[in-house]
Amino acid sequence: MPSIYKLFIEIGRTVTFKAGPLKGKLGVISDIIDVHRVMVQGLDFEVRQAHLTDLELQRPVVNIKRNDSREDILAAVKSQDIVAAFEKTPAHKRAVRSTRRAALTDFDRFVARRLRKQRVNLIRAEYKGLAETLKAPEVAAKKEAEKKARIAKYNTKQSYKNLTKKILKKSKARKGAEAYLQKKKEEAKAAKAN
Amino acid sequence: MSAEIHYGPKNPITQYEVIGRPRPKDGHDRPPIYRMKIFAPNKVVATSRFWYFMKRNEQISHLKKSSGELLSVSEIAETETTTVKNYGIWVRYNSRSGITNMYKEYRDTTLVGAVHQMLQEMASRHKARYQQIHIIKTAEIKDEDCKRPNTKQFLDDPEQPDKVLRFPPILKRPKIEKKYKKRFSVTRPKLFAY
CATH class of the missing domain: 1.20.5 (Single alpha-helices involved in coiled-coils or other helix-helix interfaces)
Known part of the structure; x- marks a missing residue:
């Protein structure tokens, strides 16, 4: 059965911060502390602890190991073209659009x-x-x-015949309707006169 | 009596090094010096705990505040705060029905963080507050020496080297910036992710 979850918390998963001074910045999960906290190695900030509610999981996953150094992780990000992959994701595009819109x-x-x-x-x-x-x-x-x-x-002759039949039928119906309306009108008149 | 300063969110736990000795007397002008590492919210509580433990230590012949003096109280700063470690904490606490010894394990970046986790857990599971807890010993534990499943589940299993540690984000507590936080809400929060 396919999983309903698409993004997992795992070592190498890219994340962005939801709020605060690091809002929107890209990082990589370098270690998992417990169910709620992970270590995030930033592309332009030093490694730090982060709570999972502060993070937005992103699609690209870097192929790294636990306890890799900052240099190793940055090299892996570069060689695996992670930033380019991240910039293609709809989430990033949405974020860029919303920040641009907010600055207007x-x-x-x-x-x-x-x-x-x-x-x-x-x-x-x-x-x-x-x-x-x-x-x-x-x-x-x-x-x-x-x-x-x-x-x-x-x-053709046959189709003409059919057509005339149809028209006649229609006209007959129309005549009948007209007669009925006329009758109604006269009745109404008579009622007024009385 | 002034109100006691308790350990809490505004007074986070820190590690202190308290050094004291019996007050020098005639014939005893070079008394022995005792050093103790104490986890406390502040210096006042740290010194208080120092005398508390000294008083009940039979080997030091019940050194008391009235007969002793403090030489220094200093904070111990941790140097390695960017790697995740396993900490073992040996605890003794007074429950309502007697004294209990415990061994607990936590994953954290600092020892102080692990002690904080321990105090939270003792308070929640056993109704044991800071005052009733004695920390006997703390140690950094290697991965292979970990005992508790709660810490083991976040470690790499040497028997299953191919197994990838990963899990989905189950809790989805929205991150709300402080200015948008409100005291009352009409709707219940949605805490489950999917």
Whole structure:
């Protein structure tokens, strides 16, 4: 049975800090103290103890051993292209976007909104142009020919008969409905007069 | 009598080295010097514990505060705080039904941290507070000498070298920054991860 857990706490797992001065910084779990605490070797900070509630587990896992030195871990991170792998993850992209968004001023947000609208307009125009090309003379002629062929297929005596039957049925029904409404109106008039 | 300063979150445990001796008298101008390592929240408690243990030590012929003097009280700083170690702690404590001896094991980066864990556990499991606990001995334990399953589960098993130590994050307590913390909440917290 496949596990419902995708990310595990293990030696070599990359993590980021959720809050505090190290918020968003990338580190590697270098040792496990107990169920709640691990040692985190940072790419740009020294090794430190961290509580698991402070950490966000990330996808890439570095191939290291317990008790590896800082140099070993940094070399492994470099040789295994961990930072590049981390930057591809959706979690990192989301974090980058949210930090950039958080740094914006009110005016910046206004500009972003305007730009977003412009982009939508551009896309819409492009789409409209595509629709226009479908109406170009050659395309239209082709469509017309297809339509005619379709009509010709049904343009037989039998189909005419069927069609007239259908129309008659409809007209009869309509006539019946009209008569009924007329009757109702007269009744209403008579009721008023009385 | 002034209020006693207790060990707690605001007064974390530290290790002190307390040195004292009997007060010199005529004919005894060079009395023996005694040194004790004591875990206490502060210097006041540390000296108090020093005299407490001295008084009940029969080998030192019941040295008391009234007949002795302190030479120095200093804090012992730990040098190695970036590697994870196993600590064994031998404890004797007064329960309601007598005196109990215990051996406990913890994984931590510092001895002080391990003692903190021990005090927390003794308080929670046995209702034994700081005042009732005597730390007889502490030692750093090698991986192969560990006895307790609680520490063993985080060590590499020499019999199963291929086994990878890993576990999923089961508890998911959201990390809330201090400014967003609130005293009351309408909804219950979601503590389980999945």
